[in-house]
Amino acid sequence: MTLNATVASVTDRIVARSAPLRTAYLDRCARARDAGPKRAHLSCGNQAHAYAAMPEGDKAALAGATAGNLGIITAYNDMLSAHQPFETYPALIRAAARAVGGTAQVAGGVPAMCDGVTQGQPGMELSLFSRDVIALAAGVALSHDVFDSTVYLGVCDKIVPGLVIAAASFGHLPAVFLPAGPMPSGIPNDQKAKVRQQFAAGEVGREALMAAEMASYHGPGTCTFYGTANTNQMLMEFMGLHLPGASFVNPGTPLRDALTVEGAKRALAISALGNDYTPVAEVLDERAFVNGIVGLNATGGSTNLLIHLVAMARAAGVVLDWEDFAEISDVTPLMARVYPNGLADVNHFHAAGGLGYMIGELLEAGLLHDDTRTIAGPGLARYTREPKVIDGALAWEEGARETLNDKILRPARAAFQPTGGTRRLSGNLGTGVMKVSAVAPERQVIEAPARVFHDQEEVKAAFRAGEFEADTVVVVRFQGPKANGMPELHSLTPVLAVLQDRGLKVALVTDGRMSGASGKVPSAIHVSPEALDGGPLARIADGDILRVDAVAGTLDVLSPGALDRPLVRPDLAANEAGTGRELFTNFRRVVGAAEAGASSLIPETVQ
Template identity: 50%
Template sequence: MNKFVQAVTQRIIERSKVSRQAYLARIETLSAHKTARAQLPCSNLAHGFAGCCGQDKSDLKNLLKSNIAIISSYNDMLSAHKPYEHYPAQIRQALHDVGAVGQMAGGVPAMCDGVTQGEPGMELSLMSRDVIAMSVAISLSHNMFDGAMYLGVCDKILPGLFVGALAFGHLPAIFVPSGPMPTGLPNKEKVRIRQLYSEGKATRADLLESEAESYHSTGTCAFYGTANSNQMVIETMGLHLPGAAFVPPETQLRQELTNAAARQITRLTEQSGNYLPVGRLVDEKVIVNGLVALLATGGSTNLTMHLVSMAKAAGIIINWDDISQLSDVVPLLCRIYPNGPMDINYFQAAGGTSVLIRELLKGGLLHDDVNTVVGHGLSRYTQEPILENGELIFREGPLESLDKTVIASIDKPFNSHGGLKVMTGNLGRAIMKTSAVEAEHQIIEAPAVIFESQYDLEAKFKAGQLDKDCVVVVRYQGPQAIGMPELHKLITPLGILQDRGFNVALLTDGRLSGASGKVPAAIHVTPEAYVGGLLSKVEEGDLIRINGKTGEITLLVDQSELDHRICKPINCDSSYIGFGRELFNTLRCRLSSAEEGADSFNVLDKDIH
């Protein structure tokens, strides 16, 4: 093992000792009940299988047979979740074939930031993660199950499922992806049309045609945003079958992988004699493996919050210092759009996760001595699935990348450090996705132009008032202010300003996610302006320095001047009502900071610690 990765891991183990022991003791108490439904009174159990067919009723009375919960994010509006429509029936049949039972235990909400971007609904997006986790808890609360399969991929859905699964950490778990949509319009062409439209040089019809050619089928978006970052991380944590992440939907290989996942979960239950609950599988080394995968691929900035919350669900305490120190030694091995020209389908063709994991293991950057859903040892994930005479088999994946412009070797990485940078300075702490920003654009010192809503920027941009070197400050966008929406509307105008030759950057306590592009963006600023962070004292024209190479965010104003300034809170009431936002007011005010995971479960820390 790389000694620095080992040191970070050991520090996490020491920091988490009390909370991890408390968590393991809790799931040990739950797992001591063995087959959960055996503890239910007869009336309760009868209710639990009343809707089943006769054979399933008989099997559920037989405590030697496993009952597997199916938790799905299916809806037929969103492309990534549409493939899950027929998974429950398929999984139930696969379980029957091996003498087990499957029950569709519950559904979780799944919203798409691509639909809500720039709209009021986006202010519910981050909070939906906690709702999903709670929905999992409700689904599993019937205490009928011996294991669970989790069907979900995108943005907040996968992290929410993960947190919910760890709340029921005494149950074995497998996560079942749906795969990316086929490659559509080339990414450069999509960006070109967006910029032309912003400049008034393309019609709305031109823009809609371009977007429809880009997002055109079932499956996750093919660029390397939060959805595909989730899949990369979960696979490297050993919670998928090897090579399952990026197999397209509605293919025979995808179908066989789903069947194999159903069979595999039965091999992890108490009845199998090989009991491996997810709460034991996910340990400190597994969490570090997820962090390393995120950094090595230049993944979504959203995961810097999600992984903190996900780890905490297993009693493991990580922070941005861990991410920063890992980033110093984990090289950037992938160039996937928006960090490069090619999408996730090309990454898969170039060798995919099997090559990436092989290279990281070779460099001593991943812990091999971990449990996975297919057995001990992450080296199992250098295999890839294929069909041989219609049968699913796993064979050793490529020994090296098939395209080193997309997946580099550990000996010749794209960069010596990871694709995400933790930023620090008198403004607080932030995150920058440096993998998407050219080196010459990573350092900027310019006057602040202040906005307190993303919607106000467009008018100034169209009026030419931003045609200058500037740091665009968009504040009061944090978790407690308005739920920390993603600020996608800012990407295109800021990119145009950079193309015009201006030195521009974004500084915000909001999010920009896996869609972070070529403009330097220090995001997730903590403490947020709404709770009195220094961001609230910035005035128009103040000089700000953002240095993505050293990780600096500094307001260049004398401390004596800052001491005399007062925080300038604004009224966010307009974001607290309409589009259902009024239902989330209590939840929003409980959200922790971005660095603490931006979740509403932070009060539970007192119980864990």
């Protein structure tokens, strides 16, 4: 199938824009590759330290330079349900490596925080920066330079982007990402959402809310709604860093273990010591990132990835901007309805045909690059196959060619809507984005007076006081990365949804983030430049008429003279200490704009 003209032109534009950065990056990776396995250049004392705790057989293999050594970067902790299964992975990986004549070591651990725990709490102000900390921690782990290949154990919101940034920084090494899979389905998502709204409206108490939440988040594995964590897993498959079909297999199953074992073996097979060398620098090229953007739009994925993909790409010498996302969204059909964009969860999506079916459809429609390199071999068409355990052995068979539930997953030619779930908004208030895949068409344009707040608790207090009685654009400013680390404003979703259900037209405009679970309320988010950095939001006052138009892609204040006011300068002292925030002062000082990836690691000259 001929590649779609828009996808082709956007890819060409990214290639041209990225050329200087990408060339320098590939040159750096080539020099590291040409130096050969680093442990061969270490002194005997260096090597003895690296192998001291290994079994004697592993020591002998490594000392003789006859075996590939696999470095494991793990984000294991047993507080995150999605990461708890990783506790047993290192033993599986070591055994798998030995079975093919190699060795494996846990190179290091990285922190992994749960946004579900910190939502609406001070700790959420560290969440975005944790991505950069994860990249730094993985860099420290791999700096020992004794590895021929790597596997990364991570799933959730900032963890996978941080690990991808680290993998790209060691681009001469292969990198295989091994997921843990989603927990089994709990109570229906619409039931959980209803209880949340009832609690926000004061109709039920905390006991009912707690019971609903515990019935939803109830076991090991990823949360089953289609938020940032599961969007990450989709991307790893679309971008060729997972084994085909690995993303949404439940933990603790024979298939999950078989995929983990095979992933370890594959990581060694594609090292420079073999005949199928596949460094991650060659996997993470411009085409792979375009495929990821297509997947993001086709699935209605998390808005957080509009920040993370930009940062991940920069680490691999690829320069993305939000216009790329918008143009690809315009030609990508929305093929999935998974909560919060529908009632189903990722287990239902997987059972309906899942990513394999979707990739096949998008390839057939000419919307994906099939000529990418992947850890499974050349060509994305490999990712239309489905893994199975047959007679105790892992095998891949042809995947679904028809959807098994068209209320969840549809073919490209009969999608839920002809365009993707992402809109870029631009106007005199700056540039932002909106996830529209769950926003009803009649709610995608709102023109109404502004109510201005400086944190989400102020919004909730106004709601409890009954202050929202007319159509309103709620502005929550000083929530950007420089101001307070850009926390998600997820706890506003139930409140604004209640107002919407009462018949009001409401929208949110913020320089902060919403969760990957943002849903039916139109929300212009990530507005850049942020208010603290001189953005126009710092001039808006209560009563100004704002127009949020996802159809035309505009974001404007219409009141004359509004942008002539002095900038508001807030007191942010309360955000600067406590819950570890004082440790991140320098991150807030140097972080770049949201549209450049909100990174503290990218030099200012390439922001």
